[in-house]
Amino acid sequence: MNINLFSILSDVDTNVLQSLGLPDTTTVALNLTVSQLTELALKRGEGVLTEAEVLMCDTGTFTGRSPKDKFIVRDALTEKAIWWGAINQPIEAKQFEQLHQRMLASLADQSVFVRYVKAGADPRYTINIAVVNELAWHNLFCHNLFIETSADERANFTPDWTILNLPSFQADSTIDGTRQGNFTIINFSKRVILIGGTGYAGEMKKGIFSVLNFTLPRQGVLSMHCSANVGKAGDTALFFGLSGTGKTTLSTDPDRQLIGDDEHGWSDQVFNFEGGCYAKVINLSAEHEPEIYGAIRPGAVLENTRFSPDTRIVDFADQSVTENTRTAYPLDYIANRANPSVGPAPRNLFFLTADAFGVLPPIARLTVKQAMYYFLSGYTAKLAGTEVGIKEPVPTFSACFGAAFLPLHPFAYADLLGHHLEDAEVPVWLVNTGWTGGSFGTGQRIKLAYTRAVIRAALTGALDTVDYQILQPFGLQIPKTCPGIPTELLDPRQTWARPIDYDATASRLERAFRQNYETYENPAGGSTSESLFS
Structure with missing residues (x-):
């Protein structure tokens, strides 16, 4: 069918288009x-079709954002x-x-x-x-x-x-x-x-x-770089975390509806900023991430991926262009999604970190002050070998889990978070999806099944009535028992062969947290900087 894609505009649009200059x-x-845009993109040589009739395009010199x-x-x-x-x-x-x-x-x-x-x-x-x-x-x-x-x-x-x-x-x-x-x-x-x-x-x-x-x-609305889902009882959960911490994986739950995977606001409810998902697809498989895999169908867009030789089948393991291969698809490509993309005020917040030092616990309950502090920190760790010159884990901090997108001082967001937490009495959980029993290279990655178990325990209230102990030097409250996870894993110090080595490594990481925190100067001299260490 010959589609006249560039047609004369109707009068109703003239004023708006003139306003664009x-x-x-x-x-x-x-x-x-969608079909018109796909057809024209192909005619103009902007991309090619995969075997599944998905438009696959290259982004050119820049395969990611350029923050500088x-x-x-x-x-x-x-x-x-x-x-x-x-x-x-x-x-x-x-x-x-x-x-x-x-x-x-x-x-x-x-x-x-x-x-x-x-x-x-x-x-x-x-x-x-x-x-x-x-x-x-x-x-x-x-x-x-x-x-x-x-x-x-x-x-x-x-x-x-x-x-x-x-x-x-x-x-x-x-x-x-x-x-x-x-x-x-x-x-x-x-x-x-x-x-x-x-x-x-x-x-x-x-x-x-x-x-x-x-x-x-x-x-007065807290803008957040997080994913969100909601259970059948209307219990909204938020998942914060930098790349590689499991934010998308853990927020995708067959028993809970996805509100969104990346950007949300918290007013008197939680609402998605977006109408779709922009997911990484490196090493994507139907087995491990079936929702994302199933969303790559006609109308979706693939970025910087490549085909298997002599086919039009996407090789998701191919990172010859970039490791940051992605797909963009509308939310209605996810069957188990909230429609509209809103949910009640959250009942649980999860701060995810892939701690490659192996000193943070699988789960810890945070006070409001601690929640503000770890929110400001936005911590995870780069692994040895991921970048040239990195031979051991390196702590990585991104204020509010999204420093690159914060026009205001981080304290503005942390203070607003604190007000929301106090008003709604929402529990906040620090969840380590990284290592235990030692740092990367010595310890073991915490099993995904155990991480899902601690999150499920928090969501169902199973951790509300258990006993807690304090983990030093972080002052974290860690549960003594948790359904679905071996008790000996809950205290990371006890998983190390030499607790004295744990103490030394934990002290180094805690100092890194403090040094990072000191880079923020509260221009208004507000209460945040005065209270988080008290």
């Missing part, structure tokens, strides 16, 4: 269907509000404006894809987003990752934010204030995100996450 000679494809090339416009709105530094680098409004105008001008006599989408499943905090894409597959990515709008919403659409994403456009660092040709720039006053010089689609998703991390806490 597009040249009169730009041809616009507005809100195309992310900027925020410094102006009257942001000057005193943003946590400026290596994460939030300033750029001047004049530089943003000239770059924006050059990007728009480059679209004269060109074709673009425009999509009207939303972020935030709680209608009280939803934002409307107009996405302008140079690539068809990027527009399909936005269809999958953001929340789709209805026909009525599209007919009366007014964007709160605009994303302009042109991978072929290169900045001039000598005049634009960028580090190099690629860039992501957020202008909170203009409500515009500019992305150029990179084909990595995740920059759009994380750009909006950064926006919500700025706007929602100022409304």
